[in-house]
Amino acid sequence: MKISTLARCPSCGSRSIRRVRKAFRVRVGTRTVTIPDLEREICPECKEEFFDREANITIDAYCFGKSRKRA
């Protein structure tokens, strides 16, 4: 499944998706990893967050210490 820049929220259908860049915390097994500034899209209506390919690569790099750069 691939999520790119969204025009509408897949969860609630809102069109006010906003792109933000701020710290993101993710739990990996028993530890919590903080990514200082991760760009992602947030729906202000249902608070759902969406990550595009770039964001997923960044998350992977932080969580698993490697960058998986697949074309």
Ligand SMILES: [Zn+2]
């Ligand atoms: Zn929504």
